[in-house]
Amino acid sequence: MDLATLIEAVVKVHVVLGFVLVAVPLIVWMERKVLGHMQDRIGPQRVGPFGLLQTIADGIKLFMKEDILPSQSDKVVYFLAPAISIVTALAAMTVIPFGDTVWLFGREIALRITDVNIAILFLLGATSMGVYGIVLGGWASNSKYPLLGGLRSSAQMISYELAQGISLIGVIMITGSLSLNEIGRAQEKLWFVVPQFFAFVIYVVCSVAETNRAPFDLAEAETELVAGFHTEFSSMKFALYFLAEYANMMVVSGVAITCFLGGWHGPLLPGPLWFFIKLTFFLFFYIWLRATFPRLRYDQLMAFGWKVLLPASLLNLAATAVFLTVKG
């Protein structure tokens, strides 16, 4: 590994990390604004033009808040849990391609941090480690509601991970590769949402459950569990959970775009811009879902995951296998 490669890697890591950290306040702003309008309110508008600086102000407020450590909590795990959440979310970000290659300073630069040949497995691994952040956060607080929230989310995330993973296998079978880069490249002519429509629907539903977003936000159901797993967290620890949730939204949207919606491909505009447009659309879709659906009951959630999504994803897998074999 020569110096130029090293510099390229460091720059790319910083660009992506910077993008995430800048994008999260904007997404939060968008969420509040869109939710507001959908609920016939106007949302934030006092801080900055159109209330754009509202989330920055909230961020500064969170920095200034007292960092409360519950006296009966498990100190080490209490500190570790938010860190696990954010680290796994950011680690998953490294394999998502946001464009093909560009020529810069006489070097061909691939628009992704790294292209491992088992990218999809890496992603699934990172999300399955992300469960720990929530479960441990709930447990370490040593308090009733967070524990219940943590347990709920661990069961929920393990259940939906299965259907999510299986829904991606159809795409893997078509391309014959686990690399997100090659999956993205294979969709130059036809987006995989066409042949794999059911898998796409299953993936999107599961990804909402994986990120603990409404209507699957059982882990933090405020009507019954105060704030769920992060009830006891304050200041920047709470902010890290918040950051991890939005970073995870970007990760699952990025995977959905790369695997089903043609990745960075699109007419006229350059690749990264198309990726950005699709990402914005997906995040808007998430907010739209939140404004539309009421929260599921817990047993409904589990029954839906195991009795509807999992068999459906297996059926889709079998159908894809038969189709590919017949086609030859």
Next chain:
Amino acid sequence: MFESLLFAVFAGIAIGCALGVVFHRNPVHCALLLVGVLLSVAGIFILLHAQFVAALQVIVYAGAIMVLFLFVVMLLNIKGETPLLTPGAAKGFGFLFALIVFVELIWTAVQPAAEGQRMAEALPLPADFGSPAALGRVLYTVWLYPFEITSILLLVAVVGAVVLAKRKFF
């Protein structure tokens, strides 16, 4: 050089965490340290060019099985340890099993390698070694029968779990 340094780091973390699993009093901490062991073993797998096995190690063991462990430990909410055996008996069994494993390890280490193994060591790795495709090919050709038997075993376990879960307790 760099690889052996990484190996030392991963092996060190694995051993440290493993010792922690044994000596720590809090069951949740033990489970977490076990996750640490599994993750560092996954790191060692990657050093051996077995990326696919490493990914499975993280997804299946560290990600799914250990979460279930943790789930059960949290639900039971064990404070400190609940001894299954008397301390004396536990120590006796512990020493016995540790001795068996130790003797096995020594025996494997001093055993001269068989002719076939030596040949395998001398060959360079194929280009796609450890990739999902290569592993799948071997699994469905050379090791087909053991693979299918394992799947039957898993099926039996699934049926057993369903039967146990459906049983009425009254």
